[in-house]
Amino acid sequence: MPDNTKKIVIIGATSAIAHACARLWALGAAEFFLVGRDPEKLRQAAEDLTVRGAGQVATYVLDANELAKHPAMLARCFETLGRIDIALIAHGTLPDQAACEQDVNLALQEFSSNGLSVIALLTLLANRMEAQGSGTLAVISSVAGDRGRPSNYLYGTAKAAVTTFCEGLRGRLYKAGVHVITIKPGFVDTPMTQGLPLPKLLVASPEAVAKSICQAIEKRTNTLYTPAFWWAIMLVIKHIPTFIFKRARL
Amino acid sequence: MVTVSSWGRLSRLEHQVKVLSARHQVAAQLPSDQLGLVYGMGRSYGDACLNPGGVLWNTQGLNRFIRFDEDTGRLVCEAGVLLRDIQQLFVPRGWILPVTPGTQLITVGGAIANDVHGKNHHQLGSFGDHIHWLKLIRTDGTMIDCSPDVQPDWFAATIGGLGLTGVITEAQIQLRRIPGPWLVAETFPYHSLTDFFHWADSSEAAWEHTVSWIDCLHGGTARGLFMRANPIPSAPRISPASRKLAMPFVPPISLVNKISLPLFNNAYFYLKKRQPEPQIVHYENFFYPLDNLLNWNRMYGPTGFFQYQSVLPRSVGLEATQAMLAEIARCGEGSFLAVLKTFGEREALGMMSFPQPGVTLALDFPNKGERTLRLFARLDAIVQEAEGRLYLAKDARMPRDLFVAGYPRLNEFIHYRDPGISSALSRRLIGD
Known part of the structure; x- marks a missing residue:
């Protein structure tokens, strides 16, 4: 009998978008390996998914910035799940841009959280999934990576690195039958964006974003703007000439 | 500060909204020099869910299920879970909330705090009749686990207590077997x-x-x-479309x-x-x-x-x-x-x-x-x-005289109020 259970690893599993995705997967046959920093939040996320119908739910405490600990985590992950059908990389922070401009260490730390740690994880995951010859790597990047804006270019830079890395990796893994999807959410109503003065009409719920992510993974979309209208917004923003863009307050 | 209205849209007043997103962190989030009030979906029609000039603790992040026992139908969940989420998950498994009001777009905490009723009140009573226990966190950090048997006075004050006795963070609800939807x-x-x-x-x-x-x-x-x-x-019939119209x-x-x-x-x-x-x-x-x-x-x-x-x-x-x-x-x-x-x-x-x-x-x-x-x-x-x-x-x-006449247990209730919590309704009818 074919095993239809989806084996899913999520890095940053307690983030609002990641957890909303996991809830949708839990409605089908799914087993999880949840990775996050806060053991209590991980335990709560695991309980929630179990009630919602998930099969095995394992948790693993890891700060993604501790790059040296990645291999041990992945070894445990493969031991637990056997194979990986979906790897969702969803961890991240929203840096305080002004503070990053004054403090090099903070800037590099934030770049590591949002950029380097993702590249490190993807490097290891890519090799194992390439050998496995199947599965999807779903990586949460951001519309902020499409263009550098004074208000948060450190975050944007890290996400741009992730986006470009994914594009290259997609081409490489295509030959092995492994798919890479770059997810670019716009404004999402999550704890990360709490208190930001965002234009209400443009803010999406984590549930709506999760739904489009799960569909895009099924359809093997390459790059997903979510909600979809961000594709049009970013198309315009990407084409604003620099002599205007640099004067705009963005 | 953001403007918040209740369901009746009679006012648009400024509130400071704080999101509660993890139940183990709630006790640390509550202390404040301002009076606060817990807020779920804002479906109260009047001012029971408003605290203008003060803090609203939004429970939208407390939306996790905790445990479900397939044999007994007992569900433990966080207070910000929507009745809709319970229904959508459990009705296909043959379980349903015994009591729901005319909307399922409300939180479990709100359903308890207003002791909501439904079309089956004559047989099954109100929402509070199906709660085995609940966990209450007070603004001084005290945690109270209460049920009809354990600290029953706290339980009776909190069921229908309009959020004024503390913040309900989780509850155990008795679901009911149904043959289908x-x-x-x-x-x-x-x-x-x-x-x-x-x-x-x-x-x-x-x-x-x-x-x-x-x-x-x-x-x-x-x-x-x-x-x-x-x-x-x-x-075998076609379930209603999930697509909703909106004003x-x-x-x-x-x-x-x-x-x-x-x-x-x-x-x-x-x-x-x-x-x-x-x-x-x-x-x-x-x-x-x-x-x-x-x-x-x-x-x-x-x-x-x-x-x-x-x-x-x-x-x-x-x-x-x-x-x-x-x-x-x-x-x-x-x-x-x-x-x-x-x-x-x-x-x-x-x-x-x-x-x-x-x-x-x-x-x-x-x-x-x-x-x-x-x-x-x-x-x-x-x-x-x-x-x-x-x-x-x-x-x-x-x-106020209609309120006092209609709610004879008011004098008993006020002893259980949390001094750090106040609502527009409590100020209007109780005085603080």
Whole structure:
């Protein structure tokens, strides 16, 4: 009998978008390996998914910035799940841009959280999934990576690195039958964006974003703007000439 | 600071909103030099969910399930879980919330704090009757686990306690076995209140759900449609579409007015009257018809609306309801959202719970300022004379003497209040 259970690893599993995705997967046959920093939040996320119908739910405490600990985590992950059908990389922070401009260490730390740690994880995951010859790597990047804006270019830079890395990796893994999807959410109503003065009409719920992510993974979309209208917004923003863009307050 | 309105949209006042997103961090988040109030979906019609100038603790992040026992149907979940989330997950597994109000877009915490009732009150009581225990966190950091047996006084104060005793963070709810998502429903037109009571009394033993729509313009010689329903084993049918319509904007004037209301009421009465029966209906369409029109509260225009919901003892229920309907018809106000229902012979267990034996009338009124308030004053007199009470979850304006008369356990309740918590309603009716 074919095993239809989806084996899913999520890095940053307690983030609002990641957890909303996991809830949708839990409605089908799914087993999880949840990775996050806060053991209590991980335990709560695991309980929630179990009630919602998930099969095995394992948790693993890891700060993604501790790059040296990645291999041990992945070894445990493969031991637990056997194979990986979906790897969702969803961890991240929203840096305080002004503070990053004054403090090099903070800037590099934030770049590591949002950029380097993702590249490190993807490097290891890519090799194992390439050998496995199947599965999807779903990586949460951001519309902020499409263009550098004074208000948060450190975050944007890290996400741009992730986006470009994914594009290259997609081409490489295509030959092995492994798919890479770059997810670019716009404004999402999550704890990360709490208190930001965002234009209400443009803010999406984590549930709506999760739904489009799960569909895009099924359809093997390459790059997903979510909600979809961000594709049009970013198309315009990407084409604003620099002599205007640099004067705009963005 | 952000502006927050309740469901009636009667005010837009500034609040400082803090999101509670993990239950183990709530105790650390509550202490503040400002008074706070827990806020779920903001579906209270009046000011029970508002705390202008103060803090609102939004429970949208406390939305996790914790445990479910397939054998006993006991569900433990966080207080910000929506009733809809429970229904959507568990109805396909053969379990349902025993009691839900006319919307499922409310939180578990809100359902407990308002001790909400539904169309099956005569058989199953109110929401609080199905809570095995709950966890309360006070603003001084104290945690109280209470149940009907453990610290039962705290339990009775918190069920229907409007969030004033502390922040409910989790609860264990008893779900109920059902054969499927379908109900068999019958509708009968009635032409007098005597008729209505006849249908209610003769249906309550054999029918789990009873409710009636009443034409509020028809005066003391009431007319309406009596509906009753029971769950049935599933027949293979098409479930309702999940796509919802929404009121996209607030119209400049109320769409419910003296022209539209009689037209609608007549049309509704004559269309439904002819319905072939019995019908098979999906539980969502039977219980929550208004959830299909998101933001329906906007149709009353920019000044918002009131809901007036009273319960009157059965002994005077007929005459007093008749008197209320006559007042309402005389001024031609009201809405097509008008409900008349009998409650069962059980006292609610919450000190401040609304349901009590008798008959409850619920009506929406577009806010026309003084004119509407004058009508309410006349209705208040009837309710007070009949020794009835008004539902706090709906109220934005009742006078204090009616409140004190209607809620005799108030003096007991105030000992359990959290001094760090206050709402617009508590300041208006209790004084702090």
